[in-house]
Amino acid sequence: MIGVDQEFAGKRVMITGGLGFIGSNLAHRLAGAGAKILLVDSLIPSYGGNQFNIHGIEDLVRVNIADIRDTHGVSYLVHGQDYIFNLAGQVSHLDSVEDPVTDLEINCRAQISLLEACRRRNPEVKLVFASTRQIYGRPMHLPVDENHPVKPVDPNGVNKLAGEHYHLLYSELYGLRACSLRLTNTYGPRMRACDARQTFIGLWFRQIVERQVISVFGDGTQLRDFNYIDDVVDAFLLAAASPNSVGKIYNLGGEPVSLRALAELLIELNDGGSYRLVPFPTERKAIDIGDYYGDFRKICSELGWRPKTALRDGLRGTMEYFSSYAHHYW
């Protein structure tokens, strides 16, 4: 336990979406730091929550199964927390196109309930919201900084943006200590990997571990940036611990890499495998954003965050994890 982790020793920390990919990794880290952890998760099938994600820390966390749309339940649970990491969400872009209203209920309306509950029952809490680079839509320039115009390409982006705005608004109107991190592609152990519902890279790990051919959409030249989960956990802890983050938005981000180069790197690290270029399915093409990588200088300078894990190391660690625990993930 070093640096920022000490801040959380003995603190009461609630994580919405706590059995999900990022939430559970945060929980592992915070358990090591001696925090009193409450994980709130709906375990809606296909949303990414997985009981195995807390394997090894079951006795160090309290799990409360609840949907963040449950206004009364949430209102009770926020009481007395020192920190809330607000990660629960509908995260599938395609699902949001099929059912925008459900996405709205979770990513927007439930956020209002949570914030109202904090304002009324726990106005001193520090809140960190998990936002997304999806809200920018197709970049007008690269890298994309926090002032880049927003033009979401799917309902998920619209609703996440509104959810983020509510956090900043409650900070402004009521002095609630909330901030938002705009995440880019996060990968690592405990991510949903059975299919491409959340992100293609989850499925790629499954494909490489199962010795299937990796499917790369389009010509594979599109650029993206990736953050390893440990670096993203760092960012959440720094944002929570710093008084400077209140009312702010921060991009995360990393070195841009083409999808093709990423697939090749996975194959190299795996000592074998293959990929093929496949045309974009129509429904994915409609919401694809082309090249993207984020400008993360603001969080570097204000919170001292930078990604530390080389892509190569992160991919290797993730493959090892899924090689060991595949049966819990697909």
Place this chain on the structure above:
Amino acid sequence: MIGVDQEFAGKRVMITGGLGFIGSNLAHRLAGAGAKILLVDSLIPSYGGNQFNIHGIEDLVRVNIADIRDTHGVSYLVHGQDYIFNLAGQVSHLDSVEDPVTDLEINCRAQISLLEACRRRNPEVKLVFASTRQIYGRPMHLPVDENHPVKPVDPNGVNKLAGEHYHLLYSELYGLRACSLRLTNTYGPRMRACDARQTFIGLWFRQIVERQVISVFGDGTQLRDFNYIDDVVDAFLLAAASPNSVGKIYNLGGEPVSLRALAELLIELNDGGSYRLVPFPTERKAIDIGDYYGDFRKICSELGWRPKTALRDGLRGTMEYFSSYAHHYW
């Protein structure tokens, strides 16, 4: 009937919020152009709908009382329309702070239902959405153009932005012919004037006509731009008629004027009256945006719109209207 008005002769036009300020003025103009007009309005008390607003054209329009949150009703009504002017909304900033969920239901969720209905039942319709400069929040630079970062200062701004994004999204994903106008302060006959619920300037007309003292918040030096209703109606008709507007956002805007100068001009035109500077009420200060005026060059160059009515003429016309019809408005 000249120019763009001819486009609407014999066309089926639906106006949501059709008994409100802007909706009813559109109806008067379209009635003159020979359109087949359907006005949809909930007549929720205090939202601005007023039966007197269609005085003189009662026989030229069809009125359907319905709330845009009524998914089934809206789904039926959109069928067969050539144009939809989508103006229904919760418009009070203060009310949105008190009750963000109702604002969300109207300005965001109901918009999804309307767009889904159009996509499924009337994919050829042309839709013009009434958005607002409120979504920009406090200007980072002036004048504010369409690429200015958005940072709403109240739930109404968050929800209107999401509602606007949905229109653009359905244009992008489904080819729906939708566009959005970001309105600034609109004033003129038929506006809600009994109180400052929608805009301070409505109340000012009442105060000047009733020979009360006009209340100017703060030091009165804050700049705003104003559009007379006839110019705003022009913008809606041009946006509806032009194939170039699809998928686009346009600011309206006008000459900046300080609130103090505006009050003085009203008093001059009225040959009497007075104003006083009063401190901002706390709840209004929290959501005040300081100076604002919009850059409207995009709509000038793409749709040929510009405001034609001098402030002096517009104010005079509005005062005359309310002098004649005060009892229908307060």
